Amino acid sequence: xxxxxxxxxxxxxxxxxxxxxxxxxxxxxxxxxxxxxxxxxxxxxxxxxxxxxxxxxxxxxxxxxxxxxxxxxxxxxxxxxxxxxxxxxxxxxxxxxxxxxxxxxxxxxxxxxxxxxxxxxxxxxxxxxxxxxxxxxxxxxxxxxxxxxxxxxxxxxxxxxxxxxxxxxxxxxxxxxxxxxxxxxxxxxxxxxxxxxxxxxxxxxxxxxxxxxxxxxxxxxxxxxxxxxxxxxxxxxxxxxxxxxxxxxxxxxxxxxxxxxxxxxxxxxxxxxxxxxxxxxxxxxxxxxxxxxxxxxxxxxxxxxxxxxxxxxxxxxxxxxxxxxxxxxxxxxxxxxxxxxxxxxxxxxxxxxxxxxxxxxxxxxxxxxxxxxxxxxxxxxxxxxxxxxxxxxx
Numbered sequence: 001x002x003x004x005x006x007x008x009x010x011x012x013x014x015x016x017x018x019x020x021x022x023x024x025x026x027x028x029x030x031x032x033x034x035x036x037x038x039x040x041x042x043x044x045x046x047x048x049x050x051x052x053x054x055x056x057x058x059x060x061x062x063x064x065x066x067x068x069x070x071x072x073x074x075x076x077x078x079x080x081x082x083x084x085x086x087x088x089x090x091x092x093x094x095x096x097x098x099x100x101x102x103x104x105x106x107x108x109x110x111x112x113x114x115x116x117x118x119x120x121x122x123x124x125x126x127x128x129x130x131x132x133x134x135x136x137x138x139x140x141x142x143x144x145x146x147x148x149x150x151x152x153x154x155x156x157x158x159x160x161x162x163x164x165x166x167x168x169x170x171x172x173x174x175x176x177x178x179x180x181x182x183x184x185x186x187x188x189x190x191x192x193x194x195x196x197x198x199x200x201x202x203x204x205x206x207x208x209x210x211x212x213x214x215x216x217x218x219x220x221x222x223x224x225x226x227x228x229x230x231x232x233x234x235x236x237x238x239x240x241x242x243x244x245x246x247x248x249x250x251x252x253x254x255x256x257x258x259x260x261x262x263x264x265x266x267x268x269x270x271x272x273x274x275x276x277x278x279x280x281x282x283x284x285x286x287x288x289x290x291x292x293x294x295x296x297x298x299x300x301x302x303x304x305x306x307x308x309x310x311x312x313x314x315x316x317x318x319x320x321x322x323x324x325x326x327x328x329x330x331x332x333x334x335x336x337x338x339x340x341x342x343x344x345x346x347x348x349x350x351x352x353x354x355x356x357x358x359x360x361x362x363x364x365x366x367x368x369x370x371x372x373x374x375x376x377x378x379x380x381x382x383x384x385x386x387x388x389x390x391x392x393x394x
Contacts, residue, residue: 001318005380005383013376016379020107021092023110026094027094027096028081028099029080029082029099030136031140032058033079037059037134040113047121049116051063056151057137057144058079059134061132061134062116064116064119064123065128066129067123070393073390074133074154074157077108078105079105079136080140082139084100085366086102086366090369103364104370107351107375110375111378116132133153141187141296143298144334146334148337149341159308160342160344161346163348163378165349166351167362167369168352169348169352171371172322174313174322176312176313177309181333182328182331183301184262185262185299186260186262186269186295187298188259188260188261188276188296190216190280192212192215192280193291193292194211194288196253199248211255211283211284212240212257223235227263231264231265233265233330239257240257243256263301264301266297280293302335303340304345304346308345311388312381315387315388318388319381350377351370351374353373
């Protein structure tokens with residue numbers, strides 16, 4: 001399998017780099033990937049890959065049916081960029097001021113395009129149907145995955161796979177684990193309404209600042225008080241602002257603060273948000289003020305299924321790539337919506353050359369970059385995972 005896959009994928013190495021550079025130079029923000037979407041559709045049409053109708057927004061779903069019976073297997077690539085001004089100095093640096101592929105989504109998109117071309121030109125490998133999910137807006141709530149699920153993009157799928165390029169992990173390392181892979185995330189905001197006044201007469205006002213500070217302190221203790229110490233979770237009070245300005249002799253009437261909550265347990269997220277709202281309103285009421293509490297639950301935790309994660313590991317072993325399990329981070333990933341509906345697995349592929357880049361910049365950073373000579377690993381892993389999936393079903 002290893003030699004066959006490497007030989008097949010080597011035919012597309014130059015094209016993969018060409019696509020990657022094009023996408024990197026022409027980034028588009030979440031839900032605004034109009035040119036990217038058009039580029040994808042043009043390439044799929046060239047390859048004879050059908051495009052699914054009824055998909056809203058800028059996501060694109062390609063469909064390739066084989067001549068032999070088999071499962072419907074989906075592979076996902078996100079396609080959006082970030083509001084970051086690039087500083088890499090690469091010859092293919094972003095041409096769009098203030099927008100950059102600072103998270104590697106361009107590598108995912110370029111790879112999936114080449115995978116679609118490879119399978120369209122080697123249909124003897126296809127059993128059943130392959131769906132290529134080019135998903136918009138992974139970086140912005142509510143996320144493009146939710147839209148694709150609502151549009152029925154994976155209703156007929158038997159399994160869904162996805163991956164993320166790792167700019168800090170060494171080339172050739174495949175990183176994943178069974179179970180939680182990313183966090184359930186929520187954002188919240190509290191507005192404390194008091195009564196404004198003059199700094200010389202605080203008794204005539206209802207100063208919302210100390211009240212909001214008490215609320216923020218109480219909220220910051222919610223995890224310790226209401227969550228098991230065995231739960232992995234984080235609660236942050238991230239910002240605090242006085243809506244009326246910063247005058248030392250003015251007591252403003254309103255103060256706003258907010259932050260984010262991350263867990264691996266969706267029900268716990270819901271319960272903690274309810275407790276936070278009760279605390280905010282109760283403390284404010286005790287001081288003669290009122291509180292508005294708003295929250296939005298974003299992506300749920302991505303929970304990798306065991307069978308599919310073992311398929312990914314088998315593919316990595318077959319290709320001779322290192323396999324590493326890791327403690328899941330508390331970052332968010334809307335791949336969660338797919339694996340809530342269908343079996344699947346999400347994994348990371350290391351794409352950094354430590355000799356050339358000993359101090360890699362993190363994701364979402366203006367200096368983020370990937371090793372061009374590592375891009376082929378993504379294509380090899382997609383093909384290896386697909387063939388291992390078919391093998392497991394025979």
